[in-house]
Amino acid sequence: MESSLTISIQDYLKHIYELTEDGKNASTNALSERLNVKPASVTNMVQKLASVKPALVEYQKHQGVTLTKEGRKAALEVIRHHRLLEAWLVQTLGYSWAEVHEEAERLEHVISEDFERRMAAAMGHPLRDPHGELIPTADLVMPLEDSTPLSALRPKQKAKVQSVKNADAELLRYLENLGLLPGVQITVLDYSSFDHNLTVKAGAKVSVLGLNITSKIFVEHPG
Amino acid sequence: MESSLTISIQDYLKHIYELTEDGKNASTNALSERLNVKPASVTNMVQKLASVKPALVEYQKHQGVTLTKEGRKAALEVIRHHRLLEAWLVQTLGYSWAEVHEEAERLEHVISEDFERRMAAAMGHPLRDPHGELIPTADLVMPLEDSTPLSALRPKQKAKVQSVKNADAELLRYLENLGLLPGVQITVLDYSSFDHNLTVKAGAKVSVLGLNITSKIFVEHPG
């Protein structure tokens, strides 16, 4: 069990996890884009991950990949590191939620299990990272999420921002300015069926948001 | 200037720095031992470091290497990261001085300059790491050290422990038990010219220490 996967492999597994959360297979091209690696290289690596002793992925030519149980555990280990690190960096070094991601991206591969335990304990075992994303438990289980994309809400509905997914630093800074942070209560004021824009009130601020923003913001208790 | 040296190269430079602190060249074999890499591999890497555009080391066949100005800056950058990390892990996550080294060894290569600045600021720009070793300044200058190996002291002399160098976790735990920590006042009670053992009092505890311990403990103001 003391295999210690390479950083590269850890990154592949993490992105495969994220791309297969919706139940679909992770395609070569999608992985290529996320990993900033050419498709040919992805095929290569994916074939290797499928043929190592305890296989890390299930692979069928031209059909993309899914994680095996072992692959999923390894992915969740990296994701737990990543999200705990994000929370930790924000709390102890004053990083903003827009800045932490990049730093955690590199640290996630090199911290020890001891480091992981110490961070978790020091923060009182937080459930979510600064972007509101769930942190896999110490025994590597991803808690169930119960949230709705903001894009599904319609005028009059109120909800609480729970998380912002896959947002780049630029967008996170933008959202912060609009007061759209995890935990904030919002109300939908208007909806345009033509462009799917939503007019949203958060605190005193009112903003009109396009679909490629509202689909990345997740809320709880729409009502 | 945005070269970003590989982790391997960073480790070579760091160890070359340490091996050349005494003014001598770092030999292939010495590096091989420290880096846990075969001598042939060291020769290979060292030749490469000598021939990159701004050379990182000065190399002459069979004579070992020294650092160039560029090589030294790169080494000090890694050492600054390492020592700040050690201090930070001890202060914020409760690591013991025996445990931090290994963790810092991996983190030193992946933290950003921003991370470095934040740590330094959060700790009030510490001068020394948990082992009492000097931390290179932000502009990568190693402050002057003024200390004496404990092995040079003789009975009746008093001094303050300043640092413990190159000690493994085992030894650090041992010294901690004997109360031999940086900042502690000690008195030499006895000396044996046959085996170079020193009898040393620290607080209430008296210990007899051999040369391979007393040569790793450095003290200030022997008097």
Add this chain to the structure above:
DNA sequence: CGATAAATTTAGTATAATCTAAAATAGATT
């Protein structure tokens, strides 16, 4: 000095991860 040992270097091989260019396949469109 000259033999022997120790340290170092050379030469050739291996592994991991990536790339480019070309070939093959799958999916969509007429």
Add this chain to the structure above:
DNA sequence: AATCTATTTTAGATTATACTAAATTTATCG
């Protein structure tokens, strides 16, 4: 079904680092 396009795979090359075995150089010592 035939064709075009997008996706994926194969094949072969490249870069970085390390290894083993053999050759060479330097150091030591009788």
